[in-house]
Amino acid sequence: MIRKKSRREESLDHAELARLLPAPGDPHLSLDRHLLLEEHLMSEIQPAAPAPAPTRRPARRVLLIGVPVTAAALAGTFAFTALTGSGGSDPATATPPPVEAPVVRIEPGSTAQLASTVEHIAAAASARKTPEPGPGQYIYIKSEVSYLSVSHTDTDKSKAWVQPLHIREVWNSPDGKQGWLDEPGYKPKGGITLDSDVENSLNGPSYDYLKTLPTDPDALLKKIYKETEGQGNSPDQEAFATVGDLLREQLAPAKLNAALYRAAAKIPGVVVVEHANDAAGREGIALAHVDEKSGDRSEWIFDPKTYAYLGSRAVQVKQAYGIKPGTVLECAAVLERAVVDAQKQRPGAQGTGA
Template sequence: MNVDEMRDVREFRAGAPTPDRARLAEGRDRLSGAAARGRGRRLRADWRFAAVGAAAALTAVAVLAAGLGGGGRDGARRTVPAAPGSAREVLERAASAVERADPPPAPHAGQWVYEKRISADPGIWPKSAAPPEPEPEPRERWVRYADPRFENGREGDDRSLRERLRFLDELPDDPAAVLKEVRAYYPSGKGGLESEGEQDMGALHVMFKSQPMPPQALAKLYRALAAVPGVEVTDHVRDLAGRDALAVGHHEKGQVVRREILIDPNTYQYLGDRQIVVKDYKRSYPGAEDTPDRPWNAGDLMSQNALLATGVVDHKGDRP
């Protein structure tokens, strides 16, 4: 395996649930990523790849999200909770809207999924000691649809795009059954320390990034999201690209960090995700003495990811 292939493997599994034995290495991973960013690279966020709705084409399809611009990080802090009890209604409207959409062309073996995204992760240092954070820039990447490296049974919880799309096609109609299957497909790997709601959100956020997402599968994921305990919708959120969005997360007692799925309020297509701190705390890294504690304050954004474009292409390096 050459250097490019090794990088592809690392990036592909970037959003996979972390096994228990690797939790102690998290601080070192973030330090390495931050150092790499200083050499012109960007720190990878906790995800694999994202999906928005796709428009029909023969061998390529692209969805370009409007409105790249400033204010994404600041605007993401200005949130207004949706009306009480409206989360299920919002997500049912989203499911009903997307399931009527025409399905995008399905990729086949030999093709690649293109994506253009923008990500931000402030890293592990306290703000007072952190190096200057460069403005996030869009990045492009290509993922092989049928990748034998992720279909050989030796990559743990990794799945190829082909495997994930097949799984999505076979999801049941019942939202509770969907949650059960998604949790089993992507277990948390945290030794039962997470609540059920945290497990649901962790598994769902990986599945939402499967591309190209069949409309029926996307509708089932929205209905499953509505069944997560304590689900809430926050409107008037700005994503990292400055776009208006609905943030769907869940609230529970003792929650410290909230994972949210970002959805377009008009088309109900997937825009990205973010992690927001809801309670002041200090994060430590046991076993990594060279990694300093990282204090976080309520309202801090730990990570943000925004999908700008995606499509199916015939060759790596092609653009839709």
Template sequence: MDEMQLLRDFAGPAGLPARDDLARKRAELLAATARRPARRRVWASVTVAGLAAAAAAVVVLTPAEDAGPVPEPEPVRILHAAAAKARALPDVIPRPDQFVYTKTRLADGRENETWASADGTHDGLAFVFGHETAVAGCRDGKRATSRCVPHPAAPPDLPTDADAMLAYLHQSTYGEGDTLHDLGREVVELAGGYLRPAARAALYEAVAKVPGLVARTGAKDATGRTVLGVTWDSTTEHGIGNQDEFLFDPVTFAYLGSGMDGAVVSQGIVDAVRQRP
């Protein structure tokens, strides 16, 4: 059977639509077509705005990246590095009857040598500016005809943490009060003697707490060696005092002197006066 004939029989005769109907339908079709892109553009603009808001929210809500710890001031960094190196040294405990030998050199080439009693009770010796001087020990509270207190060259029971060391330094054996001037004298004297590793490290860490520290990098000591210097002003309110200083080897951070008493060129523990390490 002819399918086209069946369709004609079912629908009946169909003529062309009137011209007005065609024009109206065409206008409706064009209007509908024009509206669809507009809807897409609105949606696109909403989407972009939403993404921008989301991005802004991410920026606001995301915490700032951690910039890391604040760098230490240079003099503090030097002292802490010296403390770390000191703490890693072997812990040698001198016998009471031994001596701390120290040799220093001045900028003019002169050298001084001292043999200081480890416990402060034995007779020591000093060669200072070419002159030999006996250093009597303090035994039973007496030195020759005068009373005395032993002053060990290797103090046995010094604090081993910074705060306790700072409190110890402020007790000033010089009896001049609790001033930075006294502190400087204590620090320089202790550093120039023999200290066990933990005590030396604590001394450097205690000095790192002193205000007004200044670093000198690339400086020279009395022997011409390149050193790292850490200075602080210990002048009193009456104008008494000076600028104290620690000098360190820039590689090993070993103590090389105070900058005032000459450069330390040799130091060690010996068994007798006139013996050298």
């Protein structure tokens, strides 16, 4: 979800360099997308400034997904990266340059096996033992991820650019008030705090909040639609995306996990995609939904034998914003999900695996 922010004044150095660059074309962006692009560019040219703590829930498609970027803007980003090193003078902490987004064959989805597939997934979730985090403990999620950087440049509208696959680790306390994020190359060395006093909601749920949600699929879905009303490109897409966000970097009680899957199956437009790969290259079966406005399909990927959640992927299925069909806009693979005894601690002798 993109929040509107006040437009910040451009620094003198940025303005001076901008005068040396070719004049940008007219990308016809909405105000929200202009502000999002501006925020990304400012973060590139001001590496010394402390990184703002992200929302508790990873911002959906936060990294300029579906945003056409002019050649001048991209040149400015690369120019400032070259001048500042983006992540500092240490090559180990510099932000890696984007790479060309992979393009895959689009496999059609079907509702023929939807009911049975969801029941398999829900039954497996109900039977899976989920650790209960206690006071002072943290929920640890380790993922391999890649998100879109820019959709295209004016000089080459046939390619989209994404982050190279990299590791992302998150620690969250059960009440959601303390947390830590370590994402080398994309956050300051050592990570950043996720501490927050913001009240929990579906847009930023803690484990304690998730325990309060109804486990009846109909009641759960009704609550999701009500609390996300007016967000996203459509009510159905926002509901699907909200459930997906709850699966990605959080630990949910087994009964709620099962209810989330059964609720998702009731969202109009949800289909089964029989073959999909997560960021780690693991092939699975997916539950998917197409955003009709942006033209991309969100996919939740599950092990085809155990029906355990593997990760997620977003694939462009309709031409939009200059992005050609088959382009993988983002992908993620959950590598570890556990409860540990301290912030920044990784699973081991004192952690309980999930």
